[in-house]
Amino acid sequence: MSKESAETDFIIVGQGLAGSLLAYLLLQRGKKVQIFDAPEIPSSSRVAAGIFNPVTGRKLVKTWMADELFPFLEQFYLELEDVLQVKFFHQVPIYRPFPNEEVQEYFKSDKVPENFADFATIEFENIAYQDLVNSQLGGVTTKQSGWVDLKILLDAFRAFFRQKGVLFQENFNPESALSNNCKTIFCEGFQARVNPYFNYLPFNPVKGEVLEVTIEDINLDTIINQGAFVVPLSQNTFRLGATYSWHELDFIPTHQGKEDLLMKYHKLMKPNLAVIGHLAGVRPATKDRRPFIGIHPDFPQIGIFNGLGSKGVSLAPYFATQFTEFLLFGKELSPEVNINRFTSLYLRAGNS
Ligand SMILES: Cc1cc2nc3c(=O)[nH]c(=O)nc-3n(C[C@H](O)[C@H](O)[C@H](O)COP(=O)(O)OP(=O)(O)OC[C@H]3O[C@@H](n4cnc5c(N)ncnc54)[C@H](O)[C@@H]3O)c2cc1C
Known part of the structure; x- marks a missing residue:
């Protein structure tokens, strides 16, 4: 049941990574926030390995928006460690041994992008890890990578929100959102599939x-x-x-x-x-591999911050910040993440 009052500007549903960052940024900007998090609904943030890595795939190409997301997340998490007074951000290299000679040959060829050295180094022998790793073909060591200890981060956020008296550890019934006088933003992770307002979105969990x-x-x-x-x-x-x-x-x-x-x-x-x-x-992955962020097509008082897939740690700081600026100052959301790209699906489902 909602504790909403005339004083509240935003209800945030979910205290996983998405809800925690959004609630934190709104509080930082002076907004009155209430957070609902149901202890009986599991959170994928508490299971995740928390890895962030700007290069992926067999050929180690840069991930979507890596040039914007990675410098941003570094500054964001380092500042957050200062605010929350806990260590959770671990900047460590990722060693990717070559699985076979074909992949090793690719990295010897001129097909490797010229700026590859900016984000990774290449070795053609396994010297550093010879006692640990089976492949002796060498591999690639990525920079700007590491992992976030999400359990420590979310526990610290929980204490921070409790201390401010804004966290309610109970289930929020989505149906009650329309009767409140404030905006409700759903950050429910995988649970969004049973949210009647957002179940038209093409999730691919x-x-x-x-x-x-x-x-x-x-x-x-x-x-x-x-x-x-x-x-x-x-x-x-x-x-x-x-x-x-x-x-x-x-x-x-x-x-x-x-x-x-x-x-x-x-x-x-x-x-x-x-x-x-x-x-x-x-x-909470999506069919087009991009987050689901924005305001409901018919109900301006409800929104969603979801669809972080397997890259929540890299995506959440940048897009929680962008969504906050959208909510407070009307700044534009990137079209690739804005849920208005699926309004036709909503209409086709017989709405409006
Ligand atoms: C095995 C595994 C490994 C992963 N490894 C990585 C990795 O290395 N790097 C990476 O970046 N990502 C990884 N991920 C993905 C990562 O977990 C997600 O991108 C991210 O944590 C999603 O956060 P979220 O806040 O959207 O969802 P969640 O963490 O699931 O949070 C949703 C919250 O909403 C609450 N909730 C839902 N509905 C309600 C309701 N009606 N009322 C009240 N509360 C509600 C739930 O209780 C929960 O706390 C991994 C995931 C898994 C499963």
């Missing part, structure tokens, strides 16, 4: 599983990524992930998921490991 593991006698402060990723959390403890499945979209870890991850690990890495934890979540 993807289940993912991760393991927490220990590896003895290892000295590794780099993320290793090829088929699977191994993220150093603390001495001897690592996150191993992730699976991708478009079926059984729930938060239940599976035997199959664990076996897949262990198989990929042993293909990539030499040392043995012990599993100490296993989590599953659902990425």
Whole structure:
């Protein structure tokens, strides 16, 4: 049930990464905010590995908007560490061993973009990781990469919002949004599929599983990524992930998921490991691989900040800031993220 009063400017539904950043920016700009977060609805932010990486794919091309997003996220998270007084932002390289000679040949060729050295270095022998990684072909080490400890970040936000008296740990019924006198922004992650106002949007949710593991006698402060990723959390403890499945979209870890991850690990890495934890979540991905941000086509008092897919850590700072400026000052939203690109779908579904 809403605690909305004449004093409230914005209700934010969801305290995952999306809702936390948006609520934080609105509060910073002096707005009265209330946040609703249902403890019984799982959050994919609390499962995520939190990796940010400007280059992807076999040929390691720059990701969408990398030149804007990566400098922005660095400054944003560093400032946030100061405000929240916690360390959660880990800037570490990602080593991507070449999986085979064909990929190695590509990186020896003149097809590699000229500015590649700006964001990665290339080695044609595996010297640094020869005791750890199976491939001896060398690989690429990316810069401007790392991981965000989302559990630490979200717990710190939870304490910050509680201390301001703006967090209500309860379910928000979407139907109640229209009767409130303030704007309601839904940041519900995967749960948006049952929101009656936004279920016309073409989501493409993807289940993912991760393991927490220990590896003895290892000295590794780099993320290793090829088929699977191994993220150093603390001495001897690592996150191993992730699976991708478009079926059984729930938060239940599976035997199959664990076996897949262990198989990929042993293909990539030499040392043995012990599993100490296993989590599953659902990425709020979208059919066109771009976020869903904006205001409902018929109801100006409700909006959405969602669709962060598997790149929430890279996308959320930039687009939470852009959406805040849109909400407060009417600045333009990037057309690629604005949900008005799907108004025809909304109308076709028999609305308006
Ligand atoms: C296995 C796995 C690995 C991943 N790895 C990475 C990675 O390495 N890097 C990366 O950038 N991203 C990664 N992701 C993706 C990342 O988790 C998402 O992009 C991001 O966390 C989504 O955040 P969100 O706030 O939109 O959703 P969520 O974190 O799911 O938050 C939604 C919140 O809304 C609340 N809620 C929903 N409905 C209601 C309601 N009606 N009332 C009250 N509260 C409600 C829920 O309780 C929840 O807290 C991964 C995801 C998975 C599953």
